[in-house]
Amino acid sequence: MALLCKDLCQKHKARFEHSKGMYLNGYRFCRVCQVWFNTDSLYCICCGGRLGARPRSKKSKLLLSKMVVLVKQ
Ligand SMILES: [Zn+2]
Ligand SMILES: [Zn+2]
Numbered sequence: 001m002a003l004l005c006k007d008l009c010q011k012h013k014a015r016f017e018h019s020k021g022m023y024l025n026g027y028r029f030c031r032v033c034q035v036w037f038n039t040d041s042l043y044c045i046c047c048g049g050r051l052g053a054r055p056r057s058k059k060s061k062l063l064l065s066k067m068v069v070l071v072k073q
Contacts (some may be wrong), residue, residue, distance in 0.1 A: 009033040009046035028052055 013035040026037050028051035030044040037044070037051065044051055 003032045003044075003047045005033045005047050007046070009035040009037070009044065012037060012039075012045060022041040 004069070009030065009056050013033075016037060026040070026064075027038050028041075030047065030049055030051050032047040032049040039045075042051060043049065
């Protein structure tokens with residue numbers, strides 16, 4: 001089943017975009033819609049696709065900890 005953007009996300013999307021640091025703040029990214037959501041849901045309310053969560057790989061975690069430092073400063 002193909003996942004399609006129905007433009008519902010445009011009403012619900014988070015105000016800012018294009019920042020990996022948003023993973024820190026409970027935001028999730030839909031790769032189909034290319035939109036950030038401020039939600040706890042695992043699935044996009046628009047296309048039904050799985051939303052991106054916190055990065056799992058070691059590299060990403062390293063990057064994440066660096067970003068935390070940046071945020072604190
Ligand atoms: Zn959408
Ligand atoms: Zn979506």
